Amino acid sequence: MITDDKATGRVRVSSRARLMMTGALLFLVAVFLTLGTWQVQRLYWKLDLIARVEARVGAPAVSAPAQSDWGAVNREKDEYRRVTATGTFSHDQTALVQAVTELGAGFWVLTPIRLEDGSTVLINRGFVPADRRDVAARGEGELDGTVTVTGLLRITEPGGAFLRSNDPASDRWFSRDVAAIAAAKGLHNVAPYFIDADAKPNPGGLPIGGLTIVRFRNSHLVYALTWFALATMSAAGAYLVYRQRIKAD
Known part of the structure; x- marks a missing residue:
């Protein structure tokens, strides 16, 4: 609960409101940490993909998959x-x-x-x-x-x-x-x-071949750092709110 202390001119926040704010901030910490961890996992997946594709592009050419192997062709292991x-x-x-x-x-x-x-x-x-x-x-x-x-x-x-x-x-x-x-x-x-x-x-x-662009967008590290920074800020906010609650009590 939020009240207006006319004697001091300050807005006072009740202990229950501070507790709810602390809980909300801690929930955000958990969400941001989950998102950051997911982006780290995506980062390692993308780095592995880039390494595998670069190895395929630089490898000697082999025969294209025959008809009997078409069902096993997929993007993950065959593209490029x-x-x-x-x-x-x-x-x-x-x-x-x-x-x-x-x-x-x-x-x-x-x-x-x-x-x-x-x-x-x-x-x-x-x-x-x-x-x-x-x-x-x-x-x-x-x-x-x-x-x-x-x-x-x-x-x-x-x-x-x-x-x-x-x-x-x-x-x-x-x-x-x-x-x-x-x-x-x-x-x-x-x-x-x-x-x-x-x-x-x-x-x-003509036609002009060899124009395939082998490039993968990889911003996962930036995203991960952003989510972890938000988690840190939320944790700091939760600590400050909770400390104020203890002082108020």
């Missing part, structure tokens, strides 16, 4: 592995996915490659500027015959981009959604991943 795939491109079933890169705005060129076992993998062959999206403007890069692609395995990106959904009916793509692109292009037996081609030049210079 260096892989190779050998087959024949189906250029007439290419999808252009809107992209913004260090080279400006344009499109990713996603072309299916049919492998010897009859399965299909979508290959992100690289970037083309918006004014070179038409095949006629980059025809030299349409490779024929058997080719081998080396690049980074990527996991499908379903749905679309922020505030922009893929529109298969209009052939407008904002994310590399493997299943949706496969359905729209009439592809069958398609791997649940795609491959970002490396920087090996294509005839005519």
Whole structure:
């Protein structure tokens, strides 16, 4: 209870109110400590993820997961592995996915490659500027015959981009959604991943591969320190309020 002491002009807080304030502050201490601990756990998880991805990117290329292994492919253990795939491109079933890169705005060129076992993998062959999206403007890069692609395995990106959904009916793509692109292009037996081609030049210079950005945002330490600082402040506040309660009693 809070009362106004007219004799001294001071506002007096009852012992019960101080106890409730102390309890509330201690509750906040527990909440902030929990959040801080969670951020520390996330920090170690992120550091481990970064180390594993860097090891995959720098490792020698291996064959892309075969059809029998597709069910075991997942983001945690497979994304950004260096892989190779050998087959024949189906250029007439290419999808252009809107992209913004260090080279400006344009499109990713996603072309299916049919492998010897009859399965299909979508290959992100690289970037083309918006004014070179038409095949006629980059025809030299349409490779024929058997080719081998080396690049980074990527996991499908379903749905679309922020505030922009893929529109298969209009052939407008904002994310590399493997299943949706496969359905729209009439592809069958398609791997649940795609491959970002490396920087090996294509005839005519387009598409431009090797633009994959391997970067992970890691602010967990800052968040952890913030939560622990708030916990310390709340604990100090609880101590001060409780001490005032003892003096008042």
